[in-house]
Amino acid sequence: MNAKTILEMSDVSFKYDKETVVQNVSLSIKEGEFLGLVGPNGSGKSTLIKLMLGLLKPTAGKISLFDQPIRSFKQWEDIGFVSQKANSFNSGFPATVLEVVKMGRVSKTGMFRFFTRRDKEQSIEALKTVEMEDYLHHNIGELSGGQQQRVFIARALVSEPKFLILDEPTVGVDARHVADFYDLLEKLNKEKGITLLMVSHDIGTITEHASHVVCMNKTIHFHGHSEEYKAFSDDDLNRLYGHAVQQLTHNHHNGEAGEL
Amino acid sequence: MIESFLTYEFLQNAALAGIMIGFVSPLLGVFIVVRRLSLIADALSHITLTGIAASLLVEKKVDAIQEWNPVYMGMAFSVIGAVLIEKLRKVYKHYEELAIPIILSGGIGVGVILISLAEGFNTDLFSYLFGSVTAVSRTNMFTVLVITIAVIIVVTLFYKELFVLSFDEDHASISGVNGKLVHFIFIVLVALVIASAMQIVGILLVSALMTLPVAAALRLSKSFKQTIGLSIFFGEVSVITGLVTSYYLSVPPGGTIVVTAIMILTLAIIYKKVSSQLSLKGETV
Ligand SMILES: Nc1ncnc2c1ncn2[C@@H]1O[C@H](COP(=O)(O)OP(=O)(O)OP(=O)(O)O)[C@@H](O)[C@H]1O
Ligand SMILES: [Mg+2]
Numbered sequence: 001m002n003a004k005t006i007l008e009m010s011d012v013s014f015k016y017d018k019e020t021v022v023q024n025v026s027l028s029i030k031e032g033e034f035l036g037l038v039g040p041n042g043s044g045k046s047t048l049i050k051l052m053l054g055l056l057k058p059t060a061g062k063i064s065l066f067d068q069p070i071r072s073f074k075q076w077e078d079i080g081f082v083s084q085k086a087n088s089f090n091s092g093f094p095a096t097v098l099e100v101v102k103m104g105r106v107s108k109t110g111m112f113r114f115f116t117r118r119d120k121e122q123s124i125e126a127l128k129t130v131e132m133e134d135y136l137h138h139n140i141g142e143l144s145g146g147q148q149q150r151v152f153i154a155r156a157l158v159s160e161p162k163f164l165i166l167d168e169p170t171v172g173v174d175a176r177h178v179a180d181f182y183d184l185l186e187k188l189n190k191e192k193g194i195t196l197l198m199v200s201h202d203i204g205t206i207t208e209h210a211s212h213v214v215c216m217n218k219t220i221h222f223h224g225h226s227e228e229y230k231a232f233s234d235d236d237l238n239r240l241y242g243h244a245v246q247q248l249t250h251n252h253h254n255g256e257a258g259e260l
Numbered sequence: 261m262i263e264s265f266l267t268y269e270f271l272q273n274a275a276l277a278g279i280m281i282g283f284v285s286p287l288l289g290v291f292i293v294v295r296r297l298s299l300i301a302d303a304l305s306h307i308t309l310t311g312i313a314a315s316l317l318v319e320k321k322v323d324a325i326q327e328w329n330p331v332y333m334g335m336a337f338s339v340i341g342a343v344l345i346e347k348l349r350k351v352y353k354h355y356e357e358l359a360i361p362i363i364l365s366g367g368i369g370v371g372v373i374l375i376s377l378a379e380g381f382n383t384d385l386f387s388y389l390f391g392s393v394t395a396v397s398r399t400n401m402f403t404v405l406v407i408t409i410a411v412i413i414v415v416t417l418f419y420k421e422l423f424v425l426s427f428d429e430d431h432a433s434i435s436g437v438n439g440k441l442v443h444f445i446f447i448v449l450v451a452l453v454i455a456s457a458m459q460i461v462g463i464l465l466v467s468a469l470m471t472l473p474v475a476a477a478l479r480l481s482k483s484f485k486q487t488i489g490l491s492i493f494f495g496e497v498s499v500i501t502g503l504v505t506s507y508y509l510s511v512p513p514g515g516t517i518v519v520t521a522i523m524i525l526t527l528a529i530i531y532k533k534v535s536s537q538l539s540l541k542g543e544t545v
Binding site: 094104 | 294296417419420421423424426427428430431432433434435436437477478481482483484485486487
């Protein structure tokens with residue numbers, strides 16, 4: 001049981017202007033884990049993810065990916081990312097679905113090299129996994145929000161990453177495709193051993209699928225197995241999140257999907 | 261026309277430079293437009309004017325310098341302007357677009373002072389403002405050729421990177437793209453192309469050649485590659501039609517080129533309207 005460390009954060013803090021939004025976070029993700037990241041709106045989840053990806057620089061603390069400091073990290077083809085509200089891109093952008101997904105191959109292809117037929121084939125393959133292969137030559141801006149989101153999921157999968165980071169990837173995706181998506185994640189995680197980190201407000205579903213859960217609200221309030229998390233009573237949860245967010249957690253473990 | 265084209269070197273220079281400019285301006289223009297940087301072209305063209313004014317002033321005041329080619333000084337100022345815009349964009353993180361009016365007005369302000377110090381300009385100034393078919397020397401034409409080749413090589417080599425950077429800067433960063441470097445190379449090329457195109461279309465209209473063909477192409481294309489292809493096609497049609505009419509009507513080519521580009525844009529908008537209405541009707545029938 002000596003799984004590789006995929007991500008290591010130690011004592012990471014971050015502030016945008018004055019207010020600290022991530023405080024003294026230490027977090028370690030091992031290979032093969034499926035980590036669900038939950039917390040109320042504005043609790044710093046997206047910020048934490050941007051820190052992990054080097055899109056923001058921490059004001060304090062250390063971050064490493066695959067045992068390399070984030071500053072000098074180079075193996076970007078091992079990382080897949082679906083950002084929150086990926087469809088807030090310039091919707092008038094003249095690009096087809098295929099062109100967008102191929103973008104996910106940039107890290108794998110590398111500088112001064114051109115895309116080959118293989119990149120195209122892999123892109124179509126990725127689009128098949130999200131059932132969007134019929135839209136290959138459609139303009140990305142002319143798709144519905146949920147369809148766009150599925151295209152961005154394909155873009156994250158197309159480089160065959162070892163670590164997949166998903167920030168509310170299923171927002172706007174219909175129920176059937178959400179279910180398919182979770183099946184896909186489970187398959188990637190169990191069969192291919194891909195490490196997953198996913199932010200979700202659908203606590204019921206995420207704790208059902210994830211192996212581990214992290215609850216954060218500026219700092220980490222809980223990090224452990226999802227079984228442990230599911231065993232909490234409502235009172236425990238209220239204490240976990242503090243008073244400010246009491247109303248936001250309810251009945252996550254009596255069948256109904258709780259919303260956070 | 262053919263006869264005079266073969267007789268007069270200046271016409272050949274203008275035509276060849278025009279064809280190259282009609283290619284590279286819309287090519288870079290596509291990236292400029294989708295990244296919402298259209299106004300940068302304007303700022304850089306105005307600071308090019310400052311460079312030209314400085315060059316003409318030096319030529320006039322310093323006896324040792326006789327025939328300075330003002331285009332080079334224009335290029336130098338344009339590149340410096342591009343670097344300054346990038347610096348300013350960092351200073352005003354939340355108001356990045358402020359960099360543009362600062363450089364634009366600064367360029368004009370200094371330019372006007374230099375022009376007055378040189379005790380006003382002659383016809384030269386007019387041709388720099390609105391373009392000219394006679395202003396392109398053989399040397400200038402070769403300079404444009406070198407810049408054209410550089411642009412084509414860089415865009416081909418960095419096509420992926422430029423595309424990702426234009427679509428989604430975060431994704432570019434996590435794809436290992438050195439966004440700062442690619443953007444810097446790109447903006448320097450834009451500065452050089454602006455100073456080149458200025459000779460034909462003039463300072464005031466140079467940004468039109470970078471944006472109008474792209475605006476028309478955007479109405480008609482689905483993919484990014486198609487947008488690039490159509491933009492270049494519209495750019496070439498505008499430049500060639502514009503140069504020919506400019507020659508016959510004896511008006512500055514800047515005017516005729518831009519008017520042609522606007523006609524193409526209008527046609528593209530109408531075509532899109534009509535064709536989408538037709539397809540709507542087709543569906544309801
Ligand atoms: N670009 C920014 N500039 C300044 N403050 C920001 C910025 N982005 C987020 N914040 C602030 O940081 C805090 C954390 O935001 P973050 O987006 O990380 O929350 P989140 O947990 O992802 O929330 P949600 O569930 O709504 O996605 C919020 O208080 C927000 O106002
Ligand atoms: Mg968020």
